[in-house]
Amino acid sequence: MLEFLEPPFMQRALLAALLVGIAAPAVGIYLVQRRQAIMGDGIGHVALTGVALGFLLNTSPVWTAVLVAAAGAVAMELIRSYGHTRGDLALAMLFYGGMAGGVLLINLAPNGSTANLTTYLFGSVTTVSDSDVTAILWLSVFVLLVTLGLRRQFFAICQDEEFAKVTGLPVRSLNLLLAVTAAVTVTVAMRVVGLLLVSALMVIPVAAAQQATRAFAATLALAVAMGVVTTLSGTVFSYYVDVPPGATIVLFALGLFLLVTALAVPLARWRSRSGGAAAAKAGMPVAAGPGDGSGEGAGERVGGGAR
16 A cells, blocks of 8 residues: 555655655745745746756756855845845846856756756656755755744744834844745755746745634644645655656645635634634624634734734
């Protein structure tokens, strides 16, 4: 029944998928909060140059992609901060330059061709090596340490940068750290879902979780759980049906989003009725509020104005 666990390549694939399923939504929730959901896609374009540079230097493409993607993410953040009028144009040139640089460098590499980039563009989790798993493990640990250890600070700057500055938080440093963490997450996920699809895994589980809960901590936990479910189930499904795992994982995530969205409205109504009945039984007035009226996570709400 569990024969898919027997091949060593599937053991590596499932471990890599598990790590990516945890790390991608953990940083994606902050990008969604800041309305920068497409940032992962932009970093993926830049990371392609890093992958090609790894082939050119005959070294691990994962680590060169980390360095180039981190530099690109820092540049994006600086453009966002200072490029008020022409920032969108500068970002577009950065994205296209990353793609063009990757194609150029891969053709300069010995025995290199654009075919070498396919597994990084669309993912190939079943070809993950032991060294890839080791790199993904360490990079995922870094992402989780940053996103969970600094979750209150990141939440503050995502909700209101000006308020965060008033409270004394190092907003610029935190913004740059978040950008670098997003870049690391992209390189973590590129072997599983690919550089062109990685943004979906950072955003879709978060968007699905937001349909079910409004509290930040609950949304983060649920998004990570959904990320793990979709990456593992998509990997196993691709093993049996022989379809591309990256695309399968993203489609599974979209299916889960549609399912949660369909269930969100009746769930909110049930919560509202349950809360009203409990309040009436206790002899308390029922206050009308946004969403489901439960007041869940009033201090930390995803997408709300509370701080």
